[in-house]
Amino acid sequence: MQTKIFVVDDERYTLDFFEALLINENVQVFKFRSPIEAFKAVEKNEPDLIISDIVMPEMSGLEFLEELNKKYPYITVILVTAYASIEKAVQAIKKGAFDFLTKPFDDIEEVTIKIKKGLENSRLKNRVKVLQENVNELYGIDNIVSKSKKMNDILSMVKKVSGISSNILISGESGTGKELIARSIHQLSSRKNERFLPINCAAIPENLQESLFFGYEKGAFTGADSLHRGYFEEADGGTLFLDEIGETDPNFQVKLLRVIQEKSVKRLGANKSLDVDVRLICATNKNLESEVEKGNFRQDLYYRINVIKIEIPPLRERAEDVPYLVDFFIKRYNREFSKNLKGADSGFMKHLYEYDWPGNVRELENIIERSTALAEKDYLSVDNLPETFFSNSNSGGRFSGDSLKYKDARDEFEKSYLKRLLELSDNNITRASKLAGVDPATMHRKVNKYLKE
Numbered sequence: 001m002q003t004k005i006f007v008v009d010d011e012r013y014t015l016d017f018f019e020a021l022l023i024n025e026n027v028q029v030f031k032f033r034s035p036i037e038a039f040k041a042v043e044k045n046e047p048d049l050i051i052s053d054i055v056m057p058e059m060s061g062l063e064f065l066e067e068l069n070k071k072y073p074y075i076t077v078i079l080v081t082a083y084a085s086i087e088k089a090v091q092a093i094k095k096g097a098f099d100f101l102t103k104p105f106d107d108i109e110e111v112t113i114k115i116k117k118g119l120e121n122s123r124l125k126n127r128v129k130v131l132q133e134n135v136n137e138l139y140g141i142d143n144i145v146s147k148s149k150k151m152n153d154i155l156s157m158v159k160k161v162s163g164i165s166s167n168i169l170i171s172g173e174s175g176t177g178k179e180l181i182a183r184s185i186h187q188l189s190s191r192k193n194e195r196f197l198p199i200n201c202a203a204i205p206e207n208l209q210e211s212l213f214f215g216y217e218k219g220a221f222t223g224a225d226s227l228h229r230g231y232f233e234e235a236d237g238g239t240l241f242l243d244e245i246g247e248t249d250p251n252f253q254v255k256l257l258r259v260i261q262e263k264s265v266k267r268l269g270a271n272k273s274l275d276v277d278v279r280l281i282c283a284t285n286k287n288l289e290s291e292v293e294k295g296n297f298r299q300d301l302y303y304r305i306n307v308i309k310i311e312i313p314p315l316r317e318r319a320e321d322v323p324y325l326v327d328f329f330i331k332r333y334n335r336e337f338s339k340n341l342k343g344a345d346s347g348f349m350k351h352l353y354e355y356d357w358p359g360n361v362r363e364l365e366n367i368i369e370r371s372t373a374l375a376e377k378d379y380l381s382v383d384n385l386p387e388t389f390f391s392n393s394n395s396g397g398r399f400s401g402d403s404l405k406y407k408d409a410r411d412e413f414e415k416s417y418l419k420r421l422l423e424l425s426d427n428n429i430t431r432a433s434k435l436a437g438v439d440p441a442t443m444h445r446k447v448n449k450y451l452k453e
Helices: 012-021 035-044 061-071 086-094 108-139 149-161 178-188 206-214 250-262 288-294 299-305 319-337 346-354 360-374 387-391 406-424 429-436 440-450
Strands: 003-008 027-032 049-053 076-081 099-102 168-171 196-200 239-243 279-284 308-311
Touching: 003 012, 003 035, 012 027, 012 108, 027 035, 035 049, 035 061, 049 061, 049 108, 061 076, 061 086, 076 108, 086 099, 099 108, 149 178, 149 308, 168 178, 178 196, 178 239, 178 279, 206 250, 250 299, 288 299, 319 346, 319 360, 319 406, 346 360, 346 406, 406 429, 406 440, 429 440
Parallel strands: 003 027, 003 049, 049 076, 076 099, 168 279, 168 308, 196 239, 239 279
Antiparallel strands: none
């Protein structure tokens, strides 16, 4: 793949100089006497490097750089000036230039080295760009599958709170997606290019909590052979996600509260504190209000971390999301396993609807991953479900005999689905029809057909 370099200068000599310097079968040089024309060409042929003069009649190189940074921040730019001015160089670097060159180009080796370094910087930027796109694909808010009103309300809240710096507490059962919500908030925030650091508080022994969170100086205690930065320092500028915050020791909670209040951290063995800029998002599957009453969690810390609360409902309370999640996970594991499953049949879906999902979305994903890996037909069927699923299910086991007929399976599925809809809508048919996305007349007819005594 050829390296593409744009050279922008109103003087033909400069254009010809770089074309001759960079002549190589692996390098393609595009010459522009107009920065406006060069900017238009970027979209069609995104270059690996742009070398641009600073002084040009249509638009200065600094103005050109500013416009590029707005739309193409991953493109590396080296600016050229006829004046070896430190002021010009500093101005160029501040505006985002990678480096600068001065005319005349007496030191060819220096020019070549700077271009090579610029291309290497461009490669690193592109790697970051790809990684960022992958992160967005995995953790962006569009990756959260939701059709239920409860989850849509939560996603609306996520969009609202992502732009502010207030601390957030996310509560919900294990497997409901608390970390995914936290990552989505981070990805929508101004901190998205900084670190998102997830910490499972339940996995940290009490005697290590302080040293791991706040860090320590060399010699602070026996075994401290070198300086260690704590979690707050590592997340500086970004987001620190404390999962299972309710598992922390009350004595440690006092010190955690101080860091949150003062926005500074003091390493063990240090003489002074360090300022830290961290967006704090905490999560718990416990009832922290109850833990406060029991004396297991400090009330003052609870108020500090619970400025904004997001409660994620368990999957059994949003059964209307199940088919969409199934479709999403089938597509994901189709890609991973190089398969082409078309979906799940009614028998498979019936069991999913009647299951209580103690492990929530995480358990559903596990079921779909396993089922997709083992499937040999176009659709997932009851036969693809693990035996352990039936031992925990309320569905009464696999279909047998005549119930394997499509009509019977469809009728059983509709009956079960209607019961669940009415439970979720407090037997209000109008609300149930909205949840199902059908008109009330159709809902009345279905209820009369399947549920009328």
